Amino acid sequence: MFHSPKEIAENYLTIGCSKARLSTGKLLGLSFLAGMFIALAAVGANTASCMIENPSLAKLVAGLVFPVGLAMVLLAGSELFTGDCLIILPVLEGRVKMWEMARCLLLVYLGNFAGGLLVAWAMNTGGQLNLFSGALGALTIKTAAAKCSLDFMGAFWMGVFCNFLVCISVWMSFSGKTATDKMMAMYLPILLFVVCGFEHCVANMYYIPAGLFAMGNEQYLALALQNGVDISGLTWRGMLVNNLLPVTLGNIVGGSGLVGALYWGIYLKKARPQPAVMDREEESHGSESSQKSVAKAGQ
Numbered sequence: 001m002f003h004s005p006k007e008i009a010e011n012y013l014t015i016g017c018s019k020a021r022l023s024t025g026k027l028l029g030l031s032f033l034a035g036m037f038i039a040l041a042a043v044g045a046n047t048a049s050c051m052i053e054n055p056s057l058a059k060l061v062a063g064l065v066f067p068v069g070l071a072m073v074l075l076a077g078s079e080l081f082t083g084d085c086l087i088i089l090p091v092l093e094g095r096v097k098m099w100e101m102a103r104c105l106l107l108v109y110l111g112n113f114a115g116g117l118l119v120a121w122a123m124n125t126g127g128q129l130n131l132f133s134g135a136l137g138a139l140t141i142k143t144a145a146a147k148c149s150l151d152f153m154g155a156f157w158m159g160v161f162c163n164f165l166v167c168i169s170v171w172m173s174f175s176g177k178t179a180t181d182k183m184m185a186m187y188l189p190i191l192l193f194v195v196c197g198f199e200h201c202v203a204n205m206y207y208i209p210a211g212l213f214a215m216g217n218e219q220y221l222a223l224a225l226q227n228g229v230d231i232s233g234l235t236w237r238g239m240l241v242n243n244l245l246p247v248t249l250g251n252i253v254g255g256s257g258l259v260g261a262l263y264w265g266i267y268l269k270k271a272r273p274q275p276a277v278m279d280r281e282e283e284s285h286g287s288e289s290s291q292k293s294v295a296k297a298g299q
Contacts, residue, residue, distance in 0.1 A: 002175045009089065009267040011174065016090040019079065020100040024107060027079060031108040034078035035115020039206035041069025043123055045194065046143065050136045063194035067187045069203075070166070074173050074182060079108045081202055081248075082163045083170045085255030092264045109201075109248075116205030124213040129220065137220030142229045144211020147204055148238040149230070152246045155199055159250020160258070162198030165189040166251075167259035199247040208239040 045062035052058040073080045084105060090096040123129055129137035169189035176182035211234060214220045
């Protein structure tokens with residue numbers, strides 16, 4: 001009915017090799033699409049939860065919507081930085097070079113960023129943030145400001161556990177043999193990471209630029225300031241240094257280390273051959289036999 005974890009690990013070796021060796025053009029194009037998919041999921045999550053006053057309920061509603069982004073990534077075909085951290089499996093198996101993985105992740109990261117930026121700019125320019133009399137624009141600023149105010153280690157660990165869950169979600173999706181199976185399998189870990197408030201570098205490539213663009217709108221900015229939002233750290237430098245850097249590092253550790261490397265060690269790593277040690281009794285018996293043979297030969 002479904003692929004076992006060991007089968008998933010074995011199947012991903014071929015998948016990871018293919019991803020690592022895609023051409024530059026294909027990687028950039030597919031990652032651009034993935035950046036848009038995740039950004040649009042973020043747009044939907046913010047829109048759905050915008051007018052909910054209870055923070056916990058707002059998180060839950062956002063979490064119910066956001067998994068649509070990864071569903072599009074997995075089923076429509078695209079390349080997502082966080083999920084591609086699993087390429088560590090064929091690297092550890094010796095089928096992909098480390099530089100090939102690094103090249104793939106760099107190109108995918110840039111493509112994801114471009115897709116997120118486009119959606120962030122378009123939502124501001126197209127007026128989508130005008131919904132609820134500008135409250136959505138104010139929420140967008142508030143969300144971005146909060147992400148830029150995280151301390152380094154806090155952002156790092158939120159990134160670790162985020163991509164642990166994202167890569168578990170991707171892993172679980174590979175257990176399915178139909179589109180429905182895959183969507184059902186990947187849904188819950190993504191819901192969990194959103195509800196917990198963990199940090200996803202590609203999602204933040206929408207959330208923070210969208211907030212920065214929204215600050216250029218006087219109505220959105222005024223509403224955000226009225227609600228006590230501190231925008232002092234919300235800058236392009238703050239985005240890169242205070243959020244994307246630690247979150248990206250955490251995402252790599254969570255995806256490549258806690259999921260990819262562990263599953264490789266459990267399901268794929270070959271046991272080292274043990275040196276043959278002759279049993280002492282056999283060795284003794286062999287020596288006795290040799291002595292008898294020599295004695296017979298002498299006779």
